[in-house]
Amino acid sequence: MKEKLREYESEAIQLLRSSKEAVLSTISEKFKGYPFGSFVTFISGQDRSIIIYASDIAQHTINLKKNSKSCLTLFKLEEENDKQDSARLTLLGDLVKLPDDEVKSNQERFVKFLPESKKYSSMHDFNFYRLEISQARWIGGFGKIAWLKNKNWRPMGTKWSNNEESIIDHMNNDHSKNISASLNAQHGVKDKNPEMFALTIDGYYLRSDDRIYFIAFDELCINAKEYKDMLVNQAKEYRSFEI
Numbered sequence: 001m002k003e004k005l006r007e008y009e010s011e012a013i014q015l016l017r018s019s020k021e022a023v024l025s026t027i028s029e030k031f032k033g034y035p036f037g038s039f040v041t042f043i044s045g046q047d048r049s050i051i052i053y054a055s056d057i058a059q060h061t062i063n064l065k066k067n068s069k070s071c072l073t074l075f076k077l078e079e080e081n082d083k084q085d086s087a088r089l090t091l092l093g094d095l096v097k098l099p100d101d102e103v104k105s106n107q108e109r110f111v112k113f114l115p116e117s118k119k120y121s122s123m124h125d126f127n128f129y130r131l132e133i134s135q136a137r138w139i140g141g142f143g144k145i146a147w148l149k150n151k152n153w154r155p156m157g158t159k160w161s162n163n164e165e166s167i168i169d170h171m172n173n174d175h176s177k178n179i180s181a182s183l184n185a186q187h188g189v190k191d192k193n194p195e196m197f198a199l200t201i202d203g204y205y206l207r208s209d210d211r212i213y214f215i216a217f218d219e220l221c222i223n224a225k226e227y228k229d230m231l232v233n234q235a236k237e238y239r240s241f242e243i
Helices: 002-018 059-066 100-113 115-122 161-174 176-187 224-237
Strands: 021-027 035-041 050-055 069-076 087-097 126-139 145-147 195-200 203-208 211-216
Touching (some): 002 126, 002 203, 050 100, 050 115, 161 176
Antiparallel strands (some): 021 069
C-alpha cells in the first residue's frame, strides 16, 4: 500500500503542476448551505498551495469572504477513453487573501504562467487568494483512489525561496544541457535551449517553443542543499538523454 500511495502522490503532483484550470466550490452566501461551483484559472506555489486571482464581484469571492472553506477539483479528461476512468484531484482547504507583503512575488509568478492576467492588475477589485490545503483526494482511475499524506499538501516554508532566481540563472547559464536532457527524458521533447523559469518543492518549470513543461523530482526539496543534490542526481540519471 505504501508504494501505491507513493505512486498516487507522484501522479497527483503531475496533474497539479500541469494544470491551470479547475472547478472551485465555495459555500454559497445567497443560498445558505449549498455548494457553489465556478470555473477558475490558478497557479501552484513553491509549495503545493493554490493561488487564484479573483475579482471582488465574483460570486465565489463573495462566498469565500463569508466562509473560507473551499474545494478545488482538477481533472484531466482522456478523449479516447472512458471519462469515468480519468484522473481527478480534489483539494479541500481555506481560501485566504494574501497578505500585502506576499502580493508582489505572487503576482510576478502568476504572470509567468498566465500572462493575460497582467491586464487585471490595473483593476482595483482583483486580489490574490491562496488555498491553504488541508486534505487531498486522488482518483487516478478505477481502483486508484486514496487520501494523500496531509503533511505534504499543507503550507510549508521553502528555505531556498530567496535563492530561486539565482538557482534559475545558474542552471540556465551553466547547465542548460542538463535542463535539455531532463525535458527529453520526461517528455520526449528534444530542444537544446529550453529555459527554466520557476521552482517548486516537487521540481521545476521550463519553457520550450512557447510551451510550459514540468520536470518532476523524486523527492521533496525544502532546503538549498536538497535542491542542489536533486539537480545533480537528475543530471547523472539523464546523461544518456543529452542532445
